[in-house]
Amino acid sequence: MTGPTTLPVTGSPRHDVVVVGGGIVGFAVLHELLAAGHMSVALVEREDTPGTHQTGRNSNVIHSGLYYAPGSLKARLAVAGCAETKAFCAEHDLPWSECGKVVVATDSAELPRMAELVRRGRANGVEVTELDEAGVREREPAVAALAGLWVPSTGICDYGAITCTLARLAVDRGATVHTGRAVTSVTRRRRDAVVHTDRGDLLAGQVVVCAGLRSDEIARASGFDPGVRIVPFRGEYSDLVGPLADQVRGLVYPVPDPAFPFLGVHATRGVDGSVHVGPNAVLALAREGYDWRTLRVRELAGTLVDPGFVKLAGKQWRYGLGEMHRSLSRSAMAAAVARMLPGVTADDLRPPHDVARRAGVRAQAVRPDGSLVDDFLFVQDGDTDSGTGEGPAVLHVLNAPSPAATAALPIGREIVARLEGKSVDAA
Known part of the structure; x- marks a missing residue:
């Protein structure tokens, strides 16, 4: 999956389902569609490689399901996904460890x-x-x-490798994957949907939008009110070096603050043996704003004037200032780590050599009342039966941050079941 593929606009085949977004959730949906017998399926990804954003820029932790409210989608799907992720890695000889x-x-x-x-x-x-x-x-x-x-049961893996494997398996089974092709909107018609891209249109019986940081934009451009706004929160990581790093055996987490969906600064020994610490949670200046230099004025302005974000900032500005301080000061980040690992100083923290490991951006849905959506959010526009007058179903995945990577395979089944009218919201 290193370069874009193309599909002619004129005479384009009508796919059973088109999936928008090539992160781990998108490819898990594609994987499950094929398993459920949908033979004509396609996926469209705006970047040239799968798993470029949230999937490829995180702690690579296989979450156990410890944190989540019983009965929630996160609880149900993360617990199942914890076991399934390990089994998938073992089956396909991908790196993983159940380190606890x-x-x-x-x-x-x-x-x-x-x-x-x-x-x-x-x-x-x-x-x-x-x-x-x-x-x-x-x-x-x-x-x-x-x-x-x-x-x-908590473990570690490489979600980027899992996503590339899912992509390869899907193509081997006949799925069409378009990379380097950005979806702009989806138009529902009586018996099909048109997926508009910057390189021509695709036709689909049903559509699943797993667009992460762009999910609410695509919903609005498609004439569907998502009821939330995606606010990008950047989380930054450092490598821990020196004698203290050598003593970290697995994963060390603080007790999270229940007022926030973030788990706090933690220490993680990855599958490559390195120990990284982080992340913080600061407002990114662009949807894909992986550092302070990346600024998109229109995107930032849209966040700053959003009523939900204004209310959130009014309630949590002190928390936000503290996170910014840890972003701009290595000493402040070291102090946060030293609460758990006494003796850590700024000299023990280094920027990771791999630029993609330095920061990720969480696509966090915020409601108009300023509350953060704390569970996965899947919202369907239209009926599951594409032969009705209401037109085809377009299912929007509007909140799928952590632990969505862990839960990706069960999420895929959940979404396909909803498309087939076999599942109800458990949240």
Whole structure:
């Protein structure tokens, strides 16, 4: 998947389903469509390679399902996806490890929140062991904490490699994949839908839009009100070097603040053996704003005047300033890490050699009332039966940040079931 493919506009075949977006969720949907017997399927991706954005720029953690509200889509699909991701990696000889995770409380005020994590995890069917200070030290000798949780099912992998494998398998089974081709909108007609791209139109019986950072834009351009705005939050990473890095065995996470969908600055030993720390969460100056130099005035202005973002900023500006401080000051980031790993200084943090590992941008849906959408959000425009007068279904994936990579394979099944009218929203 290194270059664009083309499909002639004149005489273009009508696909059963066209998937918009070539991240791991898009390719998981394509994978499941083929498994369900849809023989004429296509995927369109604006970049030249799959998994360029959220998929290829994250911690590569296989999440257990510990954090999420019981009964939510995140809980149900992440727990299933945790096992399925490991099985997929094993089947296709992709790098992965079930290294386990320690969640640590460094302040007594965090202990009630930790107890809630235990409740949620066990309600979701996740194995959780409570640790005292000595137990934390036994698992992670460099960590200082009052208490902790041991979650053995958490792992690490390479989501970019998984996505490329899904893409290869789909093409081998007859799917058409268009890269380097940007979708601008979707028009629903009586018996089909037209997927408009910058290189001509495609026809489809049904459409699934998994466009991540551009998902709300495509919905609005298609005449569909998504009810949310995607706000891009950049998360930056550093490599941890030196003696303390050598002592990190697996994954070390803080107790998250329940007011935010972010899990906090954590330490992760990746499949390549390096230890990275991060991310923070700062407002990106563009939808694909991976550093402070990338500014798109129209995109930033659209965020700043959005009523939902204005209300969010009014409530959480102190939190935002703290995140900006950690972005601009290596010493401030080191101090955040040192709460869990005492002794870490700014000299122990280095920018990753791989530019793609330095930062990712989370596509976070924000409602008009300023609340952050905390669950996956799949919204359907139209009927599942493309033969009705209402026209074909266009399903918009409007919120699929972490743990969507972990949950991607079950998400694919969930979406295909919804297209076939076999599933209801469990959120």
